Amino acid sequence: MTGKDFSTINSRGLVLVGCGRMGGAMLKSWLARGLDATAVTVIDPHAPAALADQGVRLNQTPPARPAVLVLAVKPQMMGDVLPTLEIGPDTVLLSVAAGVTLAGYARAFPDARIVRAMPNTPAAIGRGISALIGNDRADAEALALAETLMSAVGEVVRLQDEGQIDAVTGVSGSGPAYVFHLIEALAEAARAEGLADDVALQLARATVAGAGALAMEDDTPPAALREAVTSPNGTTAAGLAVLMDPQTGLRPLIARTVRAATERSRELGK
Numbered sequence: 289m290t291g292k293d294f295s296t297i298n299s300r301g302l303v304l305v306g307c308g309r310m311g312g313a314m315l316k317s318w319l320a321r322g323l324d325a326t327a328v329t330v331i332d333p334h335a336p337a338a339l340a341d342q343g344v345r346l347n348q349t350p351p352a353r354p355a356v357l358v359l360a361v362k363p364q365m366m367g368d369v370l371p372t373l374e375i376g377p378d379t380v381l382l383s384v385a386a387g388v389t390l391a392g393y394a395r396a397f398p399d400a401r402i403v404r405a406m407p408n409t410p411a412a413i414g415r416g417i418s419a420l421i422g423n424d425r426a427d428a429e430a431l432a433l434a435e436t437l438m439s440a441v442g443e444v445v446r447l448q449d450e451g452q453i454d455a456v457t458g459v460s461g462s463g464p465a466y467v468f469h470l471i472e473a474l475a476e477a478a479r480a481e482g483l484a485d486d487v488a489l490q491l492a493r494a495t496v497a498g499a500g501a502l503a504m505e506d507d508t509p510p511a512a513l514r515e516a517v518t519s520p521n522g523t524t525a526a527g528l529a530v531l532m533d534p535q536t537g538l539r540p541l542i543a544r545t546v547r548a549a550t551e552r553s554r555e556l557g558k
């Protein structure tokens with residue numbers, strides 16, 4: 289990603305409403321990849337003051353027709369935030385909020401080109417993955433602009449229908465938390481087996497990161513990578529007998545985990 293890809297945004301401006309964990313993570317990557325800080329207006333009462341030192345316009349009147357307005361506040365805040373905004377057809381509204389639907393935004397901004405994205409926090413290091421879906425008014429230009437922004441923070445997939453975004457939220461939006469919890473659990477188990485705290489965490493973190501990197505290396509299916517670790521009658525087979533138990537193992541647990549998160553995303557959309 290180069291500054292050239294951001295040229296429209298750099299000339300017409302980007303407004304970021306909500307600069308917390310997700311908004312802040314994306315902004316950090318965008319600035320590192322060619323977004324001009326002086327083209328950015330951040331609206332957030334708690335935004336880090338250091339952003340102003342970088343040249344970002346902090347809580348100032350936004351430009352009248354920015355190229356894009358990114359919404360990254362909590363879904364529960366939308367009722368307060370949307371009435372304070374004016375978005376016409378010249379601006380792409382790009383929302384990363386869980387739950388809030390395209391129809392919900394279209395009620396507030398009937399002329400707007402609206403794109404929903406569901407990113408995840410590895411966006412902060414350019415290793416996120418986002419899914420995108422636009423409303424009827426979102427033309428190829430609007431989707432391309434949204435894709436420029438989201439591909440600057442990681443991979444992008446486009447969805448066929450909006451209902452799919454709830455499952456994306458349950459899998460990859462919330463997913464980093466599941467993986468971080470796996471690191472916690474692995475470290476805890478390492479400590480229980482007698483390893484020192486720091487070594488336990490180092491082993492757990494590097495194992496998850498290394499396995500993740502290996503899984504991304506080529507198209508080898510994860511099952512084949514698993515089998516390559518598993519010697520007949522060896523240690524991994526003993527561990528996997530527990531982890532892959534059809535009733536009490538990881539599969540049903542992850543299925544319930546993703547189901548709960550997906551359902552919550554659907555609820556937020558009602």
Ligand SMILES: NC(=O)C1=CN([C@@H]2O[C@H](COP(=O)(O)OP(=O)(O)OC[C@H]3O[C@@H](n4cnc5c(N)ncnc54)[C@H](O)[C@@H]3O)[C@@H](O)[C@H]2O)C=CC1
Nearest residue numbers: 306307308309310331332334360361362363384385386407
């Ligand atoms: N954290 C995550 O992993 C992901 C979050 N999201 C979505 O991103 C959105 C933001 O989530 P987080 O960043 O986690 O929350 P957060 O609480 O870290 O950030 C929200 C920010 O909005 C600001 N804010 C509150 N009221 C405001 C107002 N009236 N005007 C402007 N800013 C206001 C807060 O000061 C805060 O900095 C949510 O809608 C969430 O569904 C989507 C994907 C992943």
Ligand SMILES: O=C(O)[C@@H]1CCC=N1
Nearest residue numbers: 385386457461462463
């Ligand atoms: O927990 C949440 O609601 C947000 C959406 C995906 C990740 N965090």
